[in-house]
Amino acid sequence: MTFHKYHGTGNDFVIIDDRNRQFDETNHARIAHLCHRRFGIGADGLMLLRNLAGYDFEMVYFNADGRPSSMCGNGGRCLVAFAKFLGVIQDTAQFLAVDGPHEARVESDGTVRLKMQDVDPPQAAGPHDTFLNTGSPHHIRFLPTGLDELNVFAEGRALRYGEPYGAAGANINFVELPADPAHTWPVRTYERGVEDETLSCGTGVTAVALAASARGATSPVRLRTPGGQLEVAFEQRPDGGFENVWLSGPAVRVFSGEVEE
Numbered sequence: 001m002t003f004h005k006y007h008g009t010g011n012d013f014v015i016i017d018d019r020n021r022q023f024d025e026t027n028h029a030r031i032a033h034l035c036h037r038r039f040g041i042g043a044d045g046l047m048l049l050r051n052l053a054g055y056d057f058e059m060v061y062f063n064a065d066g067r068p069s070s071m072c073g074n075g076g077r078c079l080v081a082f083a084k085f086l087g088v089i090q091d092t093a094q095f096l097a098v099d100g101p102h103e104a105r106v107e108s109d110g111t112v113r114l115k116m117q118d119v120d121p122p123q124a125a126g127p128h129d130t131f132l133n134t135g136s137p138h139h140i141r142f143l144p145t146g147l148d149e150l151n152v153f154a155e156g157r158a159l160r161y162g163e164p165y166g167a168a169g170a171n172i173n174f175v176e177l178p179a180d181p182a183h184t185w186p187v188r189t190y191e192r193g194v195e196d197e198t199l200s201c202g203t204g205v206t207a208v209a210l211a212a213s214a215r216g217a218t219s220p221v222r223l224r225t226p227g228g229q230l231e232v233a234f235e236q237r238p239d240g241g242f243e244n245v246w247l248s249g250p251a252v253r254v255f256s257g258e259v260e261e
């Protein structure tokens with residue numbers, strides 16, 4: 001089976017061209033094996049690109065644990081770059097993901113801009129904490145300082161399994177408040193389904209940018225993850241929710257190869 005390896009600011013994915021629908025999406029153990037960093041190809045998630053009437057393609061996403069999950073922003077951007085690599089699209093795309101239809105654009109410098117679903121108003125989740133669903137559930141903790149030294153694995157894991165999230169869990173984002181809200185916002189994320197810190201999370205930085213608007217950030221918000229820079233543009237609705245939300249950044253093809261069927 002031919003596979004393709006992509007990353008979006010270090011959030012990495014195995015991608016399969018499944019237009020002929022031969023991939024067994026019910027074999028979660030195999031998907032986890034393909035994502036395993038020692039026994040497999042290694043990735044934070046696996047995606048299938050499938051044909052779908054009325055759209056350029058369908059995005060089918062699995063976390064590294066092999067299970068299907070909610071929306072992946074960096075994954076969506078990488079799948080758009082892959083669709084262009086295949087010749088399925090030129091510079092624009094309309095595709096369906098688990099959270100609904102998305103549009104996207106590939107800029108001349110390779111930046112992929114992905115339109116996200118409208119987002120409900122943020123919910124307070126603690127004195128310095130906010131919750132938003134940007135296609136995936138995200139808990140956000142704002143820190144005055146100390147992001148570089150933080151044990152994101154331990155702190156993220158405790159919050160991910162704690163109340164109110166329970167077994168379903170949430171992704172946990174830690175953000176250091178910049179000296180000026182117009183500056184870049186540094187973010188580190190613990191991802192459920194990977195069960196570890198990843199180098200970047202697209203729906204995570206989207207949630208952070210929207211939550212940061214209550215702390216003075218204005219669109220477009222620049223965010224720095226351990227794997228690189230992303231940008232989020234948005235408009236706030238009168239009810240406190242958000243529309244016209246666009247996630248932008250690089251999406252890079254790393255290599256392609258063959259694995260045992």
Ligand SMILES: N[C@@H](CCC[C@H](N)C(=O)O)C(=O)O
Pocket residue numbers: 011063069070071072073074075136137170171191192193194200201202203204
């Ligand atoms: N890395 C993703 C988020 C993927 C889904 C997440 N792990 C979950 O299960 O909620 C992104 O870039 O958005």
